[in-house]
Amino acid sequence: MVLVMQTDAPFWDSLVFDGIDDVDVEVVTAAFGTVEVVARGRGAGAACPDCGGFSDRVHDRYQRRLKDLPLADQGFVIRLTVRRFICGSADCSRRTFAESFSRLAAPYARFTTRLNHALEQVGLALAGRAGARLAAYLGFGAGRMTLLRRVMALPDPRFSTPRVLGVDDFAIRRGPTYSTVLTSVEDHRVVDVLPRREAGPLAAWLTRHPGVEIICRDRAGAYAEGARRGAPDALQVADRFHLWQGLGRAVETCVAAHRDCLHGPSPGGALPEAMSAESSRPQDDSEPLGRRAERKKAAHALVHQMLTQGHSRRAIARHLGWGLNTVL
Ligand SMILES: [Zn+2]
Numbered sequence: 001m002v003l004v005m006q007t008d009a010p011f012w013d014s015l016v017f018d019g020i021d022d023v024d025v026e027v028v029t030a031a032f033g034t035v036e037v038v039a040r041g042r043g044a045g046a047a048c049p050d051c052g053g054f055s056d057r058v059h060d061r062y063q064r065r066l067k068d069l070p071l072a073d074q075g076f077v078i079r080l081t082v083r084r085f086i087c088g089s090a091d092c093s094r095r096t097f098a099e100s101f102s103r104l105a106a107p108y109a110r111f112t113t114r115l116n117h118a119l120e121q122v123g124l125a126l127a128g129r130a131g132a133r134l135a136a137y138l139g140f141g142a143g144r145m146t147l148l149r150r151v152m153a154l155p156d157p158r159f160s161t162p163r164v165l166g167v168d169d170f171a172i173r174r175g176p177t178y179s180t181v182l183t184s185v186e187d188h189r190v191v192d193v194l195p196r197r198e199a200g201p202l203a204a205w206l207t208r209h210p211g212v213e214i215i216c217r218d219r220a221g222a223y224a225e226g227a228r229r230g231a232p233d234a235l236q237v238a239d240r241f242h243l244w245q246g247l248g249r250a251v252e253t254c255v256a257a258h259r260d261c262l263h264g265p266s267p268g269g270a271l272p273e274a275m276s277a278e279s280s281r282p283q284d285d286s287e288p289l290g291r292r293a294e295r296k297k298a299a300h301a302l303v304h305q306m307l308t309q310g311h312s313r314r315a316i317a318r319h320l321g322w323g324l325n326t327v328l
Contacts, residue, residue, distance in 0.1 A: 022101055023080070034075035046085055046099040051092035055085040059096045066105050068112040070139035078104075078112065115140065120154060123147035159184070159191050161209040166239060167217040167227070169197040180223075185216050199226035206230025218242045256291070303327055 027038040045056030061083050068076040080101065087094045098107075105112045111119065119142050122131045128144035135142045162184035169178045180194040180202060194201040203226040206212060212231050216239045217223040227236050238246070306316045317327040 023104065030074065034077060035071050036077045036079060038079045038081075040081040041083060041099045041101070043099065046083075046097070048085075048087040048089065048092060048094060048097050049100070050094045050097075051087065051089045053087060053089040053092065055087055055097075057086040057088060059084045059086045062098075064105075065110070066112050067110060067115060067141065069115050069118060073139065075139060075141070080104075111142075116150065119147055120150045123151040124154075127151070157189075159189065161211040162186065162191060163212065164214040164216060165191070165212045165234075167202060167215060167223050168239065169218070169220070185214075198222050199229065202226030203230035206234075219246075299326075 022042055023039040024042045025037055025039045029036045029038075045054055047054050061081055064080040064082050066078040066080055068078055070076055082098050082101075084096045084098045086096055100107060103113065106116070109116065118138075119135065119140060122135050122138075122140070122142075125131070126134055126147075128148050131147040132142065132144040135147065164185040166183035166185045168181055168183075170181055171178055178197045180197050182191045182194065182205065183189065184191050192205065194205060197220070199222045202223060206227065207230050210231070212234050214235045214237060215223075215227045215231065216237050217227065219238060219242055224236060227234060302320075303316055306319075307313070311319070313327050314324060316322075317324045320327070
């Protein structure tokens with residue numbers, strides 16, 4: 001079915017171009033799953049972008065094709081006739097200029113501003129491939145590189161120097177190269193990324209951004225040194241992850257030291273293997289060698305006992321709460 005509607009009624013304008021008053025809609029057609037709107041500029045002329053002088057002397061016209069947000073599951077395209085005006089100002093070096101539709105689309109853009117905005121949001125939420133799948137479902141028709149380009153074109157978010165700064169390292173592409181990420185602990189936002197995980201870049205960053213009161217970091221000496229040099233008045237605290245990690249190790253060391261105080265497992269206990277295995281799990285580097293070897297031997301014997309009972313390695317790992325590599 002092909003629907004053609006000749007229109008000069010404001011109804012279509014307000015429906016299709018809500019709040020945009022610088023175009024006139026001439027024809028609306030619907031065919032093959034796409035609504036096409038033919039429109040042109042409404043103003044009598046336009047202002048030169050260089051000198052600001054008004055001109056209504058038309059040099060020529062050309063067509064722009066703008067893809068817009070889908071309308072009721074149909075693709076939506078605006079075919080826009082753009083006039084190029086002659087700048088008549090003697091002082092201006094520009095000969096001609098095209099009229100702009102700043103609220104509808106950016107210059108040279110193939111998508112309308114509102115479709116662009118939607119693509120930015122999809123790209124920010126899901127990035128390339130996942131975003132492209134959602135965009136296809138929503139009828140936006142944008143590939144993963146288009147989404148990534150929209151995200152890359154966004155200006156960097158502005159931030160104020162956080163009062164509580166989180167400092168931690170991360171592996172680039174899970175490889176052997178590390179960088180440092182700075183976060184605002186109070187509002188959980190990434191503030192900056194520094195090269196390497198050394199004291200120098202952190203100290204320089206803190207010097208450039210005074211006002212940090214608390215630095216929340218891991219226990220690496222480099223960050224302690226960088227924080228001391230860059231923000232000597234700031235309070236340095238261990239972050240929650242490393243506090244938990246330290247507490248866990250301390251508890252395990254303590255329990256291991258008092259292992260002899262524990263009674264043997266009751267014969268009718270629910271999971272005696274798991275209990276003895278958990279306490280024999282090799283973890284702590286500061287443990288005496290003899291005891292560690294004893295625990296490893298016990299773990300080895302336990303795994304083999306379960307294997308002879310017919311359990312798979314995966315099932316054993318799951319039952320004991322160990323990684324598969326530990327069982328292997
Ligand atoms: Zn001019």
